[in-house]
Amino acid sequence: MIEVDEILKNIDGPFKNVVGVLIVDRDGIIIKSTINEVVDSIQNYGLSIANIVESANKAMNENGELQFLRMKTKKNEFIVVPDKEYMLITILNANTS
Amino acid sequence: MIEVDEILKNIDGPFKNVVGVLIVDRDGIIIKSTINEVVDSIQNYGLSIANIVESANKAMNENGELQFLRMKTKKNEFIVVPDKEYMLITILNANTS
Numbered sequence: 001m002i003e004v005d006e007i008l009k010n011i012d013g014p015f016k017n018v019v020g021v022l023i024v025d026r027d028g029i030i031i032k033s034t035i036n037e038v039v040d041s042i043q044n045y046g047l048s049i050a051n052i053v054e055s056a057n058k059a060m061n062e063n064g065e066l067q068f069l070r071m072k073t074k075k076n077e078f079i080v081v082p083d084k085e086y087m088l089i090t091i092l093n094a095n096t097s
Numbered sequence: 098m099i100e101v102d103e104i105l106k107n108i109d110g111p112f113k114n115v116v117g118v119l120i121v122d123r124d125g126i127i128i129k130s131t132i133n134e135v136v137d138s139i140q141n142y143g144l145s146i147a148n149i150v151e152s153a154n155k156a157m158n159e160n161g162e163l164q165f166l167r168m169k170t171k172k173n174e175f176i177v178v179p180d181k182e183y184m185l186i187t188i189l190n191a192n193t194s
Contacts, residue, residue: 041159048156055152056168059145062138064171071153074161 008034017096019076022046022089026054031086042091045078049089053082105131114193116173119143119186123151128183139188142175146186150179 004023012021012034020035020042028043028050035042049069056066069080077092101120109118109131117132117139125140125147132139146166153163166177174189 048153051156052149052153056145056149059148060142060168060170063173066168066170068167068169070165070167071157071163072165073157073163076160 004032008032011090015092017093019091019093022091024050024087024089026050026082026085026087028087045091046089049078049080050087053080053087101129105129108187112189114190116188116190119188121147121184121186123147123179123182123184125184142188143186146175146177147184150177150184 008021008023012018020033022030022035022042022045023032024030024046028047030043030046033042052071053066053069056069060066066082069078069082071078071080072094075094077094079090079092081088105118105120109115117130119127119132119139119142120129121127121143125144127140127143130139149168150163150166153166157163163179166175166179168175168177169191172191174191176187176189178185
């Protein structure tokens with residue numbers, strides 16, 4: 001498990017616009033997070049993104065499984081890499097250059 | 098309207114991995130397309146993407162409107178720029194380098 005923590009820290013560490021990195025299960029429940037204080041809003045991101053990935057997979061089913069998703073809203077940007085059981089979610093601050 | 102056609106052609110033209118460029122309304126109905134033969138599967142992309150953008154906006158509502166969406170599946174990649182009334186969708190072939 002230490003290896004996973006190292007990898008998450010490498011993604012999160014050096015980049016000042018990275019808010020945090022999450023590993024969630026396919027339902028969006030947080031398994032690991034680099035954000036110390038996992039408040040409701042962070043858990044909600046997991047649940048919301050799991051919901052969006054599921055609706056994208058349903059909508060695009062003949063196109064094959066979703067392999068990558070990047071979404072930008074006014075406040076944040078989300079880079080999502082879904083896998084069979086888990087999803088890696090990087091949350092960025094959309095307003096730092 | 099000629100100006101819009103020019104813009105679409107500029108996006109579609111030079112890049113060999115671009116399958117086509119669509120302008121759809123917020124329900125996903127195709128208004129303009131650079132793909133000559135708009136078959137069901139292309140119209141379905143519009144409808145599916147409109148569905149995904151809507152569910153993303155609902156899920157992420159306190160984060161502000163979705164400004165950009167990029168999705169990669171096994172077969173295609175979709176770059177989506179939603180606006181108030183319309184959405185610009187660029188469809189790329191995910192397997193050409």
